[in-house]
Amino acid sequence: MTRKGLLIDYDYCSGCMSCVVACKQEHGYPAGKWGIKVEEKVFMDPGKPDTVRIDYIPFPTEFCDLCAARTSKGDEPSCVKHCQAWCMYYGTIQELALLMEDKHRSVLYSR
Ligand code: SF4
Ligand code: SF4
Numbered sequence: 001m002t003r004k005g006l007l008i009d010y011d012y013c014s015g016c017m018s019c020v021v022a023c024k025q026e027h028g029y030p031a032g033k034w035g036i037k038v039e040e041k042v043f044m045d046p047g048k049p050d051t052v053r054i055d056y057i058p059f060p061t062e063f064c065d066l067c068a069a070r071t072s073k074g075d076e077p078s079c080v081k082h083c084q085a086w087c088m089y090y091g092t093i094q095e096l097a098l099l100m101e102d103k104h105r106s107v108l109y110s111r
Contacts, residue, residue: 004066005110006077007096008058009103012087015040015056019079019088026067026078035064036079058088060109066090 067077
């Protein structure tokens with residue numbers, strides 16, 4: 001079987017958390033259980049004390065099943081469908097690896 005995965009281009013992630021909510025609703029996970037989380041990283045530039053850079057880095061957890069129930073019917077994973085920035089992709093590892101070549105900062109998840 002061809003391995004599938006998720007590619008997340010976090011250069012464009014706005015930290016909107018739509019993927020987190022969509023995953024939670026799709027699976028009905030209880031409090032404290034998440035299929036995906038988004039980490040906020042704040043960077044200070046010593047040369048510009050009045051400014052910060054904030055990165056949002058989504059990462060699927062061990063509870064991500066790549067939305068097996070949806071994808072077996074040909075639907076996109078719930079997080080991909082609801083991503084506000086269109087920066088999430090689902091496909092084979094080979095397809096995602098090709099897409100990754102153009103992306104400077106991305107996360108690839110597979111299972
Ligand atoms: S692919 Fe499905 S299970 Fe995995 S993070 Fe996205 S919504 Fe959650
Ligand atoms: S839905 Fe997209 S833009 Fe929003 S936090 Fe998730 S990956 Fe980032």
